[in-house]
Amino acid sequence: MTEIIKKPFNVREIREEFPALRQEIYGKSLIYFDNGATSQKPQIVLNAINKFYSKENANIHRGVHFMSQKATTEFEEARKKIQHFINARKAEEVIFTKGTTDGINLVASSYGELLTAGDEILITAMEHHSNIVPWQLLCQRKGLILRVAPINFKGELIVEEFDILLSKKTKLLAITHISNTLGTINPVKELTQKAHAVGAKVLLDGAQSIQHMKIDVKDLDCDFYVFSSHKLFGPTGIGVLYGKEDLLDRMPPYQGGGDMISRVTFEHTSYNELPFKFEAGTPHIAGGICLGTSVGFLNSIDLDGAQKHEGELTKYAEHLLDTFEGLQIIGEAKNKTSVISFTVDGIHPFDIGTLLDKQGIAVRTGHHCTQPLMDFYKIPGTTRASFAFYNTKEEIDLFVEAVEKSINMLK
Amino acid sequence: MAIQTIQEKQEEIVSEFEMFDDWMAKYEYLIDLGKDLPLIQEELKTDERLIEGCQSRVWLNAAFTNGKMQFSADSEAIITKGIIGLLIRVLNDENPETILKTDLKFISDIGLQEHLSPTRANGLNGMIKKIKMEALKYIQH
């Protein structure tokens, strides 16, 4: 494959691709710092959505007619693009889901069927509710035990404690690659090796990593990797479960319906092969195709430069916020991404978030679907700014000014 | 001072807010109202009085004397407290029947309808529901 020479990353040029960034909120230019929740969409993805529904809409995998065949080809091409993007061995290992949550539930239901009472599932104290509750439900159903590896106050996994909790009984390590609340990057490659050494499988929650770093599932050697399209500049309602082929083959189907079967009689049904075994019913066709468009867009830009830019934004913002009296940054891991959660003494995050909103700045406040983590820090919630590569230093200056103004009003 | 009707109280609030021409000024005022709202005693902050909003906790205390309702409230978030202060100003010293049938139009008239949407989850919706539930207890049959 010839390596395409890419133009060096340029934030001004990238911003041009995202129409949602060019708007006013309450009379102020929008500053969108809620990328951890969802990312904005580039024009090329918007065009692809429009084009699909205007000209190409047809059901897939079943039609004899031209449009159906074309849509099928495009959908399967998108799968291949995603395969290469995450460096999976085969396209069959890329299962389309509704998103991260759906992918985790699929694994809990299906891989969970292979587990028996007394088996253990290991998660960490920084998981999103999506990577807690499906395991709790599974544990209740099958008599399994859920173990939680603790973190320190910087927001880093305590590896020594993790090592103690990981044992021959552990059948699955389900861990977030990057914490959505703290920004912590977990050492997942090393943890995966340790888990494999005791015979456990590994699921990585990639909701926050797919958009911030190069993902190579072969190199990580994880057994499952899940993510959502909407955080990767693609449409909502679609996502991906990557799974190793031999494992997926051994797992029973998740949902039954059309597309996932090879032959149905009332006495016996045989299932389709991968990936269709796990894709019952009409999928989000436009979503899958346009996620492929988003991946194509990302392939066309200098992602190393983009990541470097995100890192600089984070350092810059942390540096400025650090000077505020009474402001604590929650999540100070040595290895972290572009997420800054903070609290301010005596001020509720909801108040700060509301005032920032009125100044045109979109942040998230609250528990960020990580209530156990809030309990650990003994706080009701945080204000969280999360950056994407299209954010700028000037936006951070305005944000920091607005935080200062808000604090002064609320004091 | 002549006793104001609920309608008059709502109109008065709307005209107060019309004086502010930008959002930050409106919120500055709400914050002041929040700071001025009389605190409720700590021992009244019980689970029965708690309205669990997603983000900030809100407590409502209701009393009924001489056929009228009296409310006091508190919240962890000062803006929420300010909005609650407005609600209380409108609904205090009214009889339960009136409270139940009142359309709290002023909230959207002053541009705070976003706080009623479930996504804001700041307890204001739950607050209004709780006020009406309290009023329902004292309806004369």
Ligand SMILES: Cc1ncc(COP(=O)(O)O)c(C=O)c1O
């Ligand atoms: C770490 C993490 N896991 C899981 C999820 C759930 O993703 P989705 O709601 O797209 O299924 C999120 C999204 O907020 C997340 O940040």
